[in-house]
Amino acid sequence: MTTANDAGIRKALVIGDGSWGTALALRLASNSIETTLWSAFPEQAKRIGDARENVKFLPGIRFPDNLHTSADPFGASEGVDLVVSVVPTQYVAQVAARFEDALRGDLPIVTASKGLEIDTFRTPSQILRRVLGERTICVLTGPSHAEEVARDLPASVVAGCEDEDFARLVQTAFNGETFRVYTTPDGYGAELAGALKNVIAIAAGICDGLGLGDNAKSALLTRGIVEIARFGRARGADVRTFFGLAGLGDLVTTCMSQHSRNRAVGEAIGRGKTLQQVLDEMSMVAEGVWTTKALFGPEANEDLVSMPIAEQVHAVLFEGKDPREAVLDLMRREPTGEMDGLFEGLDA
Ligand SMILES: NC(=O)c1ccc[n+]([C@@H]2O[C@H](COP(=O)([O-])OP(=O)(O)OC[C@H]3O[C@@H](n4cnc5c(N)ncnc54)[C@H](O)[C@@H]3O)[C@@H](O)[C@H]2O)c1
Numbered sequence: 213m214t215t216a217n218d219a220g221i222r223k224a225l226v227i228g229d230g231s232w233g234t235a236l237a238l239r240l241a242s243n244s245i246e247t248t249l250w251s252a253f254p255e256q257a258k259r260i261g262d263a264r265e266n267v268k269f270l271p272g273i274r275f276p277d278n279l280h281t282s283a284d285p286f287g288a289s290e291g292v293d294l295v296v297s298v299v300p301t302q303y304v305a306q307v308a309a310r311f312e313d314a315l316r317g318d319l320p321i322v323t324a325s326k327g328l329e330i331d332t333f334r335t336p337s338q339i340l341r342r343v344l345g346e347r348t349i350c351v352l353t354g355p356s357h358a359e360e361v362a363r364d365l366p367a368s369v370v371a372g373c374e375d376e377d378f379a380r381l382v383q384t385a386f387n388g389e390t391f392r393v394y395t396t397p398d399g400y401g402a403e404l405a406g407a408l409k410n411v412i413a414i415a416a417g418i419c420d421g422l423g424l425g426d427n428a429k430s431a432l433l434t435r436g437i438v439e440i441a442r443f444g445r446a447r448g449a450d451v452r453t454f455f456g457l458a459g460l461g462d463l464v465t466t467c468m469s470q471h472s473r474n475r476a477v478g479e480a481i482g483r484g485k486t487l488q489q490v491l492d493e494m495s496m497v498a499e500g501v502w503t504t505k506a507l508f509g510p511e512a513n514e515d516l517v518s519m520p521i522a523e524q525v526h527a528v529l530f531e532g533k534d535p536r537e538a539v540l541d542l543m544r545r546e547p548t549g550e551m552d553g554l555f556e557g558l559d560a
């Protein structure tokens with residue numbers, strides 16, 4: 213099997229020192245790539261470097277010798293073969309701007325953020341292209357909680373890029389015995405699926421918080437995937453992507469996992485907390501909150517297809533609707549066909 217070094221990847225930069233950036237940096241380092249984990253905050257870069265562990269966002273995992281830390285965009289970018297952006301979506305633009313002069317013009321980028329920019333409805337890839345200029349971008353996404361990946365528990369993800377050579381390079385860079393990477397040309401669909409599943413995960417958490425049982429949660433997941441796939445199709449994504457690792461796979465993990473921040477936000481709200489109370493208690497990001505907002509912002513509404521679950525999540529999070537009322541409103545809707553409009557006109 214071709215190794216990352218055989219494929220010419222010897223030095224990597226991971227932008228973003230959260231739990232997922234750290235887990236991905238560890239993954240690259242374990243594939244014998246000299247890796248730098250870049251932090252937006254110098255004191256945090258120093259703290260991680262001194263402790264040889266990301267005590268704040270991924271405690272308990274010791275850094276190997278080939279994993280370095282930095283808060284300097286120029287030093288961190290020097291001589292790198294691979295750049296990975298893992299910044300919470302609302303900060304991608306401002307962080308990318310700090311790398312504008314440091315990253316040479318044609319260097320492709322991997323993005324592993326899962327969200328949508330609130331005011332613009334841009335995906336992380338679109339934000340990166342806008343700030344750093346037109347270039348090849350590969351989306352790395354799928355069911356992958358950092359806490360498990362960092363402990364080398366088996367996981368599978370997908371590397372999505374129209375440039376299939378780059379998707380294969382990314383596959384080689386990250387692939388390993390406990391981390392199996394597939395490729396797909398539908399990077400846009402994979403990125404949309406990864407963002408939208410978080411909205412459904414908040415709804416799943418609300419279900420948990422209200423104690424609605426397993427039938428309700430299964431129904432929610434199944435209707436959730438139909439809903440986000442329909443939206444993806446309307447936006448030009450390949451509907452099949454939503455039934456792969458980036459969509460269904462990640463939806464199941466996020467809706468079921470005790471690690472999921474999005475599910476946890478929903479659960480706390482289902483138990484009676486307000487969104488503000490929940491966010492005040494969190495140091496990590498729950499992207500679904502902002503993606504829900506983006507879905508109902510001016511840039512998304514234009515071709516918003518029917519998204520009944522997302523609509524109710526939006527009403528609960530941002531309009532103070534009682535979650536029990538939201539569930540009732542979902543159940544009282546006019547009965548419809550199960551897959552209406554989803555696969556019409558597609559080849560068998
Ligand atoms: N955690 C996971 O298991 C996981 C898995 C897959 C994808 N993701 C995605 O990865 C992205 C990063 O999430 P995470 O879980 O690594 O983060 P995190 O919640 O663990 O940590 C928060 C991150 O935000 C950064 N941050 C806070 N304020 C900032 C600011 N003003 N400017 C720039 N950065 C700031 C922090 O430095 C830190 O890197 C998200 O889009 C998330 O959806 C996370």
Ligand SMILES: O=P(O)(O)OC[C@H](O)CO
Nearest residue numbers: 354355356357472473474
């Ligand atoms: O903890 P969450 O809810 O942000 O989910 C993290 C990942 O997207 C799971 O694949």
